[in-house]
Amino acid sequence: AQTVTQSQPEMSVQEAETVTLSCTYDTSESDYYLFWYKQPPSRQMILVIRQEAYKQQNATENRFSVNFQKAAKSFSLKISDSQLGDAAMYFCAYRSAVSGGSNYKLTFGKGTLLTVNP
Amino acid sequence: DTGVSQNPRHKITKRGQNVTFRCDPISEHNRLYWYRQTLGQGPEFLTYFQNEAQLEKSRLLSDRFSAERPKGSFSTLEIQRTEQGDSAMYLCASSPQFLLNEKLFFGSGTQLSVL
Numbered sequence: 683a684q685t686v687t688q689s690q691p692e693m694s695v696q697e698a699e700t701v702t703l704s705c706t707y708d709t710s711e712s713d714y715y716l717f718w719y720k721q722p723p724s725r726q727m728i729l730v731i732r733q734e735a736y737k738q739q740n741a742t743e744n745r746f747s748v749n750f751q752k753a754a755k756s757f758s759l760k761i762s763d764s765q766l767g768d769a770a771m772y773f774c775a776y777r778s779a780v781s782g783g784s785n786y787k788l789t790f791g792k793g794t795l796l797t798v799n800p
Numbered sequence: 801d802t803g804v805s806q807n808p809r810h811k812i813t814k815r816g817q818n819v820t821f822r823c824d825p826i827s828e829h830n831r832l833y834w835y836r837q838t839l840g841q842g843p844e845f846l847t848y849f850q851n852e853a854q855l856e857k858s859r860l861l862s863d864r865f866s867a868e869r870p871k872g873s874f875s876t877l878e879i880q881r882t883e884q885g886d887s888a889m890y891l892c893a894s895s896p897q898f899l900l901n902e903k904l905f906f907g908s909g910t911q912l913s914v915l
Contacts, residue, residue: 686842715901725889726803727843727906734901773842779900786833786856788904790842 684709684776688791695764696799702749703759703794705774713779716750716757717788722770730772733757735779761796769798802826804907806892812913813882820878821910825894832875833904834867835891836860843891849875850898882914 685708695701707716718730733741733750740748745762761768772795775788805824813819825832830851835843846865848856851872861867864882869875879886889911893904 725908727891727893727904729903732901732903775842777900784856785900786848787845787858788835788843790844792840792842 684711684714684778684789686774686776686789686791688772688774688794690794691792692795692797694797694799695761697764697766699764700760700762701764701796703761703772703774703796705757705759705791707755707757707774707776709755709776709778711778711780715777715779716748717775717777718746718748718757718759719773719775719790720768720770721773721793727773731759764798766798766800769796771795804892804894804905806890806907806910808910809908810911810913812915814915815882815884817882818878818880819882819912820876821890821892821912823875823877823892823894823907825874825892826896826905829894829896829905830872831895831898831902832869833893833895834875834877835893837889837891837909838887846877846890879912882912884914887912887914 687706714735716733719727731743749758771793773793774791778785832849834846837843849869864880867877889909891909893906895902
């Protein structure tokens with residue numbers, strides 16, 4: 683079974699600064715997808731960014747980028763120019779791409795609570 | 801796009817009672833998922849529907865849990881004979897088509913407290 687580990691329960695950053703959230707995962711599969719979801723106090727999970735394991739190029743979405751290290755099974759999220767609205771719980775998630783397997787579900791980490799200080 | 805709607809937002813019940821939650825996905829989204837999130841944990845997969853067909857169920861979904869999606873539109877999740885361990889937030893998500901890198905659209909969840 684796949685597992686996702688987020689070793690930082692809480693992180694804080696100053697507004698306009700950069701912060702990196704860590705995520706590692708354990709899998710024996712070679713084909714999969716990785717995601718970062720954000721859960722603000724409203725509780726509604728929102729997709730921040732996604733990465734296909736077969737792509738070597740790191741995904742970027744505006745101020746959000748990832749550092750995907752497949753061999754190390756690491757998938758960190760970098761938030762640049764942090765804004766007050768970035769304050770939320772951030773979850774890293776894994777999805778298998780193996781056909782016939784449990785590729786319907788996302789496996790989430792425990793989350794990192796990000797605080798943005800003005 | 802009105803988003804994924806979940807009702808009720810909060811539910812308090814006594815142990816042993818039955819509860820039912822409702823999820824209205826985004827119109828024309830034929831994929832629907834239920835997840836459960838307990839305090840300090842990430843969401844855990846419960847079940848998945850493609851239209852009205854329930855294609856996968858987690859072992860977390862005991863015999864006391866049942867989910868339906870009649871006519872492939874809204875979905876209900878029922879918990880019978882609730883236990884204190886059922887206290888959690890129940891999240892619903894939908895997507896327009898099955899892609900492994902699909903973006904899931906989540907609702908705001910139903911927070912269940914079993915006393």
